[in-house]
Amino acid sequence: MVKAVKGVVVECDSSVKMIILGLNEKGQFIIEDLDETHVFVDASCVDQLRLDIDEILNENTYKVEESK
Amino acid sequence: MSSLYVDTPIPIEDMKLWFKGSAGLHKHHEAMQRLKALHIFSEEKGCYKMNATFLEQFRNALTGGGDSQSFGLATSTPDKHHVDIAFLDDYATKQWEAILHFMVGTTEGRPPCKGVLNLLGRSGLMTGGSDIPQGDNMDARDFANQMARHDFGVPKITHKGFQFLLQDINTQVWAFLLQYLNMAESLFMDLVEVLTFFFQLGSLELGNDYSSETLTPTQTHLLEDLKAYGIVYQRKRGSRRFYPTRLATTLTSGTPVMLGSHTNAAKIAATAVAARKTEEEEEDDHGFIVLETNYRLYAYTDSPLQIAVLNLFVHLRDRFPNMVTGVITRDSIRRALSKGITADQIITYLTAHAHTQMRKHTPILPLTVVDQIRLWEIEKNRLRPTASWLYSQFSRQQDFESTLQYASEMGVVLWSDQKKRLICVSSDGHQAVGNYVRKLINRHKEQQAQQAQSQQQPHHHHTTSVAS
Numbered sequence: 001m002v003k004a005v006k007g008v009v010v011e012c013d014s015s016v017k018m019i020i021l022g023l024n025e026k027g028q029f030i031i032e033d034l035d036e037t038h039v040f041v042d043a044s045c046v047d048q049l050r051l052d053i054d055e056i057l058n059e060n061t062y063k064v065e066e067s068k
Numbered sequence: 069m070s071s072l073y074v075d076t077p078i079p080i081e082d083m084k085l086w087f088k089g090s091a092g093l094h095k096h097h098e099a100m101q102r103l104k105a106l107h108i109f110s111e112e113k114g115c116y117k118m119n120a121t122f123l124e125q126f127r128n129a130l131t132g133g134g135d136s137q138s139f140g141l142a143t144s145t146p147d148k149h150h151v152d153i154a155f156l157d158d159y160a161t162k163q164w165e166a167i168l169h170f171m172v173g174t175t176e177g178r179p180p181c182k183g184v185l186n187l188l189g190r191s192g193l194m195t196g197g198s199d200i201p202q203g204d205n206m207d208a209r210d211f212a213n214q215m216a217r218h219d220f221g222v223p224k225i226t227h228k229g230f231q232f233l234l235q236d237i238n239t240q241v242w243a244f245l246l247q248y249l250n251m252a253e254s255l256f257m258d259l260v261e262v263l264t265f266f267f268q269l270g271s272l273e274l275g276n277d278y279s280s281e282t283l284t285p286t287q288t289h290l291l292e293d294l295k296a297y298g299i300v301y302q303r304k305r306g307s308r309r310f311y312p313t314r315l316a317t318t319l320t321s322g323t324p325v326m327l328g329s330h331t332n333a334a335k336i337a338a339t340a341v342a343a344r345k346t347e348e349e350e351e352d353d354h355g356f357i358v359l360e361t362n363y364r365l366y367a368y369t370d371s372p373l374q375i376a377v378l379n380l381f382v383h384l385r386d387r388f389p390n391m392v393t394g395v396i397t398r399d400s401i402r403r404a405l406s407k408g409i410t411a412d413q414i415i416t417y418l419t420a421h422a423h424t425q426m427r428k429h430t431p432i433l434p435l436t437v438v439d440q441i442r443l444w445e446i447e448k449n450r451l452r453p454t455a456s457w458l459y460s461q462f463s464r465q466q467d468f469e470s471t472l473q474y475a476s477e478m479g480v481v482l483w484s485d486q487k488k489r490l491i492c493v494s495s496d497g498h499q500a501v502g503n504y505v506r507k508l509i510n511r512h513k514e515q516q517a518q519q520a521q522s523q524q525q526p527h528h529h530h531t532t533s534v535a536s
Contacts, residue, residue: 002471002505003461009482009492011452032458032490038483040492046453053451061398 007031008043016053023052156301160313163298164240168233168373233377233417244297261286269299269312358423361434363396368423380404381414396437401444411445456482457498459505462489467508475501 012020014036024030029049032040041049232240245266249259265287291310294300301311356368357378365382368391369375375392378384381404384394394400404414415438422432431438462468468489475481480497484490493501 001461001463002459002467002509004498004502004505005458005460006495007456007458008453009456009458011454012450016450032460034483034485034490034492038492040456040458041453043455046451050451050453054448057447057450 005031005040006043007040008046009034010039010041010046010049011037012039013037019053019056020049023049156311156313159301160298163296165373167297241297241299248293258286262290265290269294355420355422355424355427357418357421358426359396359418359433359437361436363437363440365394365396367392367394374421377417380407380409396441398444401441402448405445405448411441414441454482455495456492457495457502459491459493459501460489464512465489467505467512470508471501471505474504 010020017037017039020030020039020041021033027045029042029045030039031042034040232243249262291300295310298313301313356374358366358368360366365378367374367378370390375384375387378392378394381396381400382394383397383400384392386393401411401414405411415433419432426432459471462471468491472481472484472491475491475493475497478497478500480494480501481491482494483492491501
């Protein structure tokens with residue numbers, strides 16, 4: 001029987017995909033892991049997901065120190 | 069033009085005599101075709117006849133007679149408090165900049181009046197606090213009140229607002245007036261009157277004073293609002309005369325003409341008013357921003373407005389009497405991006421205001437910086453979510469294939485996988501694809517039912533039904 005589920009397809013690069021998988025371990029929001037660059041997730045968690053990823057990426061960026 | 073004061077219809081042959089040579093005749097023919105299409109002229113018994121109403125109104129307009137006042141009524145008595153052009157320019161610049169200042173969020177000067185706030189909010193150039201509903205059905209007055217209230221929070225510049233800042237003044241004024249027209253209805257103003265007044269303003273002469281007595285109540289109200297934008301000047305509320313400023317008189321002239329004349333006037337005014345703010349317009353044209361490959365930015369300006377605009381996306385560090393220095397950092401760009409300003413807008417702004425020294429290079433801006441700004445923007449949008457429906461558990465390969473084909477013909481497939489038999493369909497296509505799948509399944513069920521029936525029949529039929 002064919003099943004249809006409502007959600008959100010998230011397209012991203014593979015490094016972000018790994019972060020999403022990591023976040024998924026805390027709260028299950030992935031409905032279907034599609035492939036390297038696509039995940040199908042619950043619609044309600046997209047905004048939170050965006051914030052979380054932003055935060056993680058922020059921690060991992062190199063900043064030029066202000067030279068005085 | 070000659071036909072204006074000829075009362076009897078003009079014979080076609082006579083009119084042809086007015087033109088010299090065949091080229092003139094050709095033009096004449098073209099012109100008459102157009103005039104006829106506009107029903108200004110009609111052809112009767114081999115004579116041209118001008119539309120009577122048009123004739124009368126046109127004569128009125130040219131001579132300033134009648135009571136329609138299409139070109140405004142100049143006051144006949146000299147003004148005791150006459151103001152000169154330099155003053156008007158200064159006034160217009162000051163008023164207009166006050167609005168722009170408010171948009172970029174400087175505390176310089178007093179905040180603009182309610183009407184302006186209202187307009188800014190309605191046009192979507194600025195948004196209020198984060199959690200205020202931004203419905204279109206919101207009453208205009210309500211919105212203005214909220215904007216003006218102190219605890220409402222600082223209104224923020226929007227994506228559209230930034231775009232607005234990048235344009236030249238004439239475009240800005242027009243954008244404002246157009247928005248005003250949109251709003252006029254909700255303020256119970258007559259659109260026709262508003263529009264008439266705008267065009268009338270465009271044809272007024274700078275430096276002359278005009279009587280406000282002939283204006284309708286709507287137009288008087290309009291005058292109040294335009295005063296706030298710096299488009300017209302009135303010495304005091306209820307004064308019987310008003311002066312159009314340069315912003316008004318250049319309304320209907322072309323943009324490039326205006327820019328040229330404006331800077332010239334600005335220069336004259338600058339010397340007259342001892343190098344006031346108008347100087348900034350000069351700088352505006354020359355460009356004042358130097359951007360280095362190490363992300364450092366030097367802006368030769370002392371205008372708080374320019375500095376405030378820069379402050380939207382540059383981390384400013386030092387300020388000197390005639391320049392500011394700053395660095396473009398990841399954080400400063402991200403701050404701008406989160407306000408809805410796009411990388412392209414920033415780059416356009418920097419290019420448009422690049423210093424003459426910078427213009428000697430091609431490309432004008434250092435590539436590294438431009439690329440980096442774009443990269444920062446892309447980085448911000450690493451997720452591309454699309455609302456969709458996931459179709460799974462297709463029991464038969466042929467069902468999957470035909471559904472996929474159907475959906476891709478409609479162009480709604482976001483993603484699909486052959487092996488897992490999964491299809492992601494955008495929410496627009498969900499309805500149609502869902503129906504299609506249901507139909508497929510029903511057809512399949514019917515077939516199965518037929519099969520089941522035929523299985524109950526004698527054995528020699530069995531082989532054929534399986535084959536089907």
